[in-house]
Amino acid sequence: MANAKVEINFIVGPNRYVRDSNLLEFPYLQAVVTETLRLHPPSPFLIPRKAESDDAEILGYPIPENAQILVNAWAIGRDPTVWENPERFEPERFLGRDTETIGKDFEMIPFGGGLRICPGISLALRIVPLMLASLIYSFEWHPKNVKNEFVPEDLNMDETFGFTLHKTEPIYSDTLERAYNYFY
Numbered sequence: 221m222a223n224a225k226v227e228i229n230f231i232v233g234p235n236r237y238v239r240d241s242n243l244l245e246f247p248y249l250q251a252v253v254t255e256t257l258r259l260h261p262p263s264p265f266l267i268p269r270k271a272e273s274d275d276a277e278i279l280g281y282p283i284p285e286n287a288q289i290l291v292n293a294w295a296i297g298r299d300p301t302v303w304e305n306p307e308r309f310e311p312e313r314f315l316g317r318d319t320e321t322i323g324k325d326f327e328m329i330p331f332g333g334g335l336r337i338c339p340g341i342s343l344a345l346r347i348v349p350l351m352l353a354s355l356i357y358s359f360e361w362h363p364k365n366v367k368n369e370f371v372p373e374d375l376n377m378d379e380t381f382g383f384t385l386h387k388t389e390p391i392y393s394d395t396l397e398r399a400y401n402y403f404y
C-alpha cells in the first residue's frame with residue numbers, strides 16, 4: 221500500500237482527484253490489482269459448465285455426459301508449477317507484464333476464458349484500479365486487530381468460498397467507519 225500511495229501521490233499531486241486518464245501512469249497499482257485477482261479471484265469456480273456429450277476427457281479423466289463442471293480458478297492462480305512463491309502477495313511479479321494477457325494465457329483466469337469469458341473484463345480492469353487509487357489517495361488506511369493495534373501478520377486472511385469469494389473476517393478500519401459516518 222505504501223508503494224502504491226507513493227506512486228499515486230507522485231502522479232496526482234496534492235489537492236486533486238485521481239482521474240481515469242492517470243491509470244496508465246500507475247503500473248504498481250495495476251500490478252497490485254492483478255496480484256489480488258490472482259490470489260483472491262472473486263468468482264473462485266467461475267460459472268459452472270455442463271458436459272454436453274459423453275466423449276469429453278480432461279487430463280485422462282473421462283467426463284460423464286451432463287456432469288456439472290467447476291473450474292477452480294482459485295487453485296490455478298496458486299499453481300506452484302506456474303507461480304514462484306504462489307502464496308505470497310508480490311505485485312512486483314506483474315510489473316512490466318501486460319494485463320491484456322489475463323484470460324488468454326490461462327496462468328490465471330479470474331475472469332474465466334474462452335467464449336464465455338467475462339464481458340465486463342475491460343470495464344473491471346479500469347474501474348477497480350480507479351476506485352482503489354481514489355481510496356488510497358484520499359484516505360489513510362490502518363487495519364487494526366482486536367487489540368486495536370496494527371500488526372499486518374495478525375490480519376486474518378481466511379477466505380470463505382461460495383459463488384463468490386469473500387474475507388471470512390471483514391477488515392475493520394477507523395477510516396472506513398469515519399467515511400461511512402461522513403456519508404450516512
Ligand code: HEM
Nearest residue numbers: 262263266267330331332333336337338339340341343344
Ligand atoms: C473484478 C470484476 C469482475 C470479475 C472478477 C468478474 C469475473 C467473472 C467470471 C469469472 C465470469 C465467468 C466466466 C467463465 O465462466 O468463464 C464472469 C462472467 C460474466 N461477467 Fe464478470 N467479472 C467482473 C466484472 C464484471 C462487470 C463489470 C460486468 C458487466 C459490466 C460483468 C459481466 C459479466 C457477465 C454478463 C458474465 C456472464 C458471461 C457469459 O456467461 O457469457 N462482469 N465474470
